[in-house]
Amino acid sequence: MKVIHIQIVRGNVKKNYISNLVRKEEVFFFCLQETKYEQVNEERGYQLWGSNDVDWIENGAVNNGGGLITMWRKNAFELTSFRNGRGFTIIEGVWKIGGQFGLQW
Amino acid sequence: MVGVLNSIRFVGERRGQCSNVDYSREVQSFNKFSGETGLVDIPLVSRKFTWYKPNDTVKSRIYRIVVPPDWLVKWSGCKQYALSRSVSDHCALILKVTSIDWGTKPFRSFDIWQKDGRFRDFIKCQWNNYEILGSGLFVMKEKLERLKSDIKKWNRDVLEM
Numbered sequence: 001m002k003v004i005h006i007q008i009v010r011g012n013v014k015k016n017y018i019s020n021l022v023r024k025e026e027v028f029f030f031c032l033q034e035t036k037y038e039q040v041n042e043e044r045g046y047q048l049w050g051s052n053d054v055d056w057i058e059n060g061a062v063n064n065g066g067g068l069i070t071m072w073r074k075n076a077f078e079l080t081s082f083r084n085g086r087g088f089t090i091i092e093g094v095w096k097i098g099g100q101f102g103l104q105w
Numbered sequence: 106m107v108g109v110l111n112s113i114r115f116v117g118e119r120r121g122q123c124s125n126v127d128y129s130r131e132v133q134s135f136n137k138f139s140g141e142t143g144l145v146d147i148p149l150v151s152r153k154f155t156w157y158k159p160n161d162t163v164k165s166r167i168y169r170i171v172v173p174p175d176w177l178v179k180w181s182g183c184k185q186y187a188l189s190r191s192v193s194d195h196c197a198l199i200l201k202v203t204s205i206d207w208g209t210k211p212f213r214s215f216d217i218w219q220k221d222g223r224f225r226d227f228i229k230c231q232w233n234n235y236e237i238l239g240s241g242l243f244v245m246k247e248k249l250e251r252l253k254s255d256i257k258k259w260n261r262d263v264l265e266m
Binding site: 014017021025027031033088 | 107108109188191193197199201
């Protein structure tokens with residue numbers, strides 16, 4: 001089980017950094033702030049994660065400031081509800097992974 | 106919970122140009138928050154701070170991941186790793202469970218083997234049948250290694266354990 005948090009802004013270098021990190025660390029759940037994105041469409045989300053095995057909840061940037069995105073591997077986590085507020089996102093869901101080391105599916 | 110808590114848990118978690126600033130109130134407020142929510146801090150390994158000013162004069166552990174105590178029951182041995190700064194002056198935090206590598210498994214002998222009349226003959230027969238070339242020490246090491254896996258097989262096939 002791995003959860004990642006990073007502050008980042010726009011730019012291909014940073015996007016590649018993220019998708020590389022997700023792949024290298026086999027990330028299940030990922031939180032990003034200062035995305036500067038008002039909206040994350042499918043193409044952008046898949047690109048950020050590096051694959052389409054992903055779901056996300058975004059809390060869009062306002063006037064190019066802030067922006068949160070919470071992403072997770074679809075076969076690791078299932079969303080049941082969420083709430084976005086100013087500067088925060090609350091995610092509720094169920095881990096589909098278990099076991100002592102959280103690695104068995 | 107993940108994010109900028111903008112507060113520190115110990116005085117040593119922030120270094121700044123004004124080293125005489127009293128951070129104890131901040132520490133108190135973090136501990137109060139932790140007490141009220143029940144969220145606990147997870148040990149940070151690999152570096153001490155999670156944010157650095159580009160010239161390193163100011164550094165702090167403002168980002169952290171805190172979890173409810175049940176989390177540690179489900180995923181024990183979970184640690185926070187701060188990655189190196191690369192594309193940002195903020196370090197990515199990774200929360201992960203690293204399984205502990207205890208090294209090579211020791212070989213254990215069971216009393217029941219000694220009691221079984223066939224065991225001695227089996228060992229003798231196997232030991233003399235291995236054909237290994239090399240120095241004496243090497244031959245012995247190789248023989249012991251093969252014997253180990255043959256005993257395991259014998260244990261499974263003959264004793265059906």
